[in-house]
Amino acid sequence: MDASHRSTSVEDGYESLKAAHRISGGLTIADRMEILGTLRSSLLDRAEAYATAVSADFRYRSRHETLLTEISVVVSAIDLAIRKLPKWTRPERIGLTWPFWPAKAQVVRQPRGVAGIIGPSNYPVQLVLLPLVSAISAGCRAIVKPSERTPRTAELLEDHISKTIDPTIVRVFTGDAAVAARIARLPLDMILFTGSHSVGVEIAAAAATNLTPVVLELGGKSPVVVDRSADLNLAVTRIVSGKLLNGGQTCVAPDYVLVPAERMVEFVSLARDAAQKLHPGRETRDYSAILTDGAIARLRSLEADHVIEPLLPWPVSAPRYRPALVINPTLDSVIMREEIFGPLLPVLGYESLDEALRIVRNLPEPLAIYWFGDIGESFEKMAASTASGAISVNDTVVHAAVPQLPFGGVGQSGSGRYHGEAGFRAFSNERTVFVQSRLSLTSLLRPPFGKSADRILQGLLKQRRK
Template sequence: MIAQSTSAPAVQPAFDGLRAAFLRDGGLTLDQRRGALKALRRSLIDHADAYVAAIDADFRGRSRHETLLTEVVVVLSAIDDTLPRLKRWAAAKKIRLGFPFWPAAGEIRPQPRGVAGIVAPSNYPLQLTLMPLIGALSAGCRTLIKPSELTPRTADLIASHLGKTFDPSVVAVVTGDAEVARAVTELPLDLLLFTGSSRVGAVVAQAAARQMTPVILELGGKSPVVIDRSADLDMAAQSIMAGKLINAGQTCVAPDYVLVPRESKDALIAALRRAAASLYPQPENGDYSAIGSDRALSRQHDLEKNQRVISLFDLAVAAPRHTPKVIDAPSPDSAVMQEEIFGPLLPVIAYDDIEEATATIRGLPSALVIYWFGGVNDRLDALISRTQSGAVSINETVLYAGISALPFGGIGPSGWGRYHGKAGFDSFSHERVLFRQPRWNIAKMMRPPFGTHADGILKLLLRNK
């Protein structure tokens, strides 16, 4: 059984069950962690087709291939990356202590933080639920999960799937509206991971702070593409369009706008149109996904109003899909440049030198990732040193976010904390310090009443080296 609800009161019993289990039995042992991850892997494969159907229904049209690749395969790959490394990650680490602490010994022992919470979003409703869960289980945490209410069929399937896979003392799922999510964020959790908008993330951080709950916030942002003069425009356009149009742009690491040398802007736009046509020669055949809600679709129309737009498809697509478009040189203070787009609109802006490009990035909302197309050169070094982002990806978009071995997370308004792979294990673990002092030790000589031994040790400590 699992804790399902359409109201907030069911949250507390689910949490209480997890907390009682942690107080009684502690976190999961290494063998239990391995078993949990293997069970999750097997059950996810068994439920893959059901997730394809549920996500397709929730989105009103979601590519089967996109769901399998971005929601299922990414999670399976993360489990496969974790399992053979977990024993090493969980091993205690000896710390050598020098003079004057010798012969004392130090050790760092990773332990489960306790009861973790995961509040997941709707754009990748399965992946962004299970990827954090992999980190929590690998660290041995017991976990409370709140899937997004905006994808209700998927949320119900997650609840059913995980309820069949795990005992509720290990993983509990609560479903319901925003009030249920709020109730989760107000619990005295040992760690909370929230994925969503910066606006809601600020509210979550405030709620967690009242309980002194540490948080990982994955908040997205405006991720720029910088085209260098050394770039192959056709190669860049293919990667940009692949990253922008997967899930119809509803991806936190999707390219949000493009900075291109002024003399190459027209050629790049032409290359973007060719790339879009080659990727989606028949966009109504199911490969090109829909926008997840009428509200989100209406927002895309609002963002492109009064802008110079260039369609990336020869023919417009029907709602709830949205025709992808280039927005030519929008004003920096326009909504499309001040908000994360989260859809298939792509502003293209000309620049004259790398100083102008970096100044543009610094003047806009925080970037989760910066994409660079071109050679590894002094201009790339300038970009990296003069800007901030969670990651920099060179000559590729989006792909890095699905690689479990690479830590994932933002900086500043684009997020706090990291997960995926070892970073996820570390975030859901507490590095507990053990210090051992033998009966005979130098430290005793530094206690009062002070004498010649203390003077000699101080002389050694204060010497110039």
């Protein structure tokens, strides 16, 4: 990285990208394919370097978790985009109704322009590169800000992207939260932010001054509803696995579990078994650390004064945090009001499904609701009476890694969608093209109005009453 690039201000970097867009417009489909292919191969070349950098930033993170959740997920997204771009970019013909015949219309998806991407620390590679894949797929240029809480990974991202993608297409800026705030205030054509709800509100407010559209991927308390029809052993295995991924530092991690009261004791026993199968030794190399000492202190305060059931029989020392169930916390406790973002899992017994669903509805809408059990009347009741970004049945977290599925929240957990075609559309301007024919019925709907206009209007109004 040359010194001139490092000394470039965020504002100057934006202006250079905007100037390139004014001169050349959006990226051609051939350009997008080439950039994505180069990004794919260069990411694979640096996979181990990213695993090392992320682990150092976290004070320890499982190499396998990084390769699975950061590298593999991005490669899958690139492969899908390259395969589907010809279809996604094809103009969409719109069928017109009478009296607009014989006019024609279509929707053409064009690049929005220069996008801003502001990434978080919990998945510092994936949650920068996945939005970038969407932006490039749509033909946008982008200014990218990795998290300052993972500085080694941010430096590697800056070096990687600057050596892989032309600086008139993508610019990466590292630094503290003030840099992200400056990016949010730029007159960008799009911003995708991933992070906390409180910071998301600030980003949206800053973007609003320029009427910049935003996609906000925020956190939330994703509930697990274990129905009485569930295979409890299967459910607990997948709940615990999803919860302990990345030490619980996953935005779609199960945040609390609602289980039939009569099965609470069995749930606790099975959860211990599941955790010990995942992490069978006190020196396990597969259990990731908590990012900061401040986050550890917060987890301690969240579990204070609650009934705790540890999931592992041996001590777990910092910077890792002991995984545990929190049994029947009160609904007004902090652990039930705030996103946990760690390996603590509240478990609440319920007597009726209505009682369980009231708890879900009284908390902000989550990124995901996890349902374990049959797809029947009870499931349909849950789906109809709640809101979330997604519903995942008989598994946790995995849906967020499926590249074809739109990903995003609702209400307090975010707005907008990306991944796959949804990401391509989020970074695209849907431009309507209407082509009028030489002869058209609508030409008869101009003054001076006569009998032809009366007949057409009569037909239109009659049609509307149907």
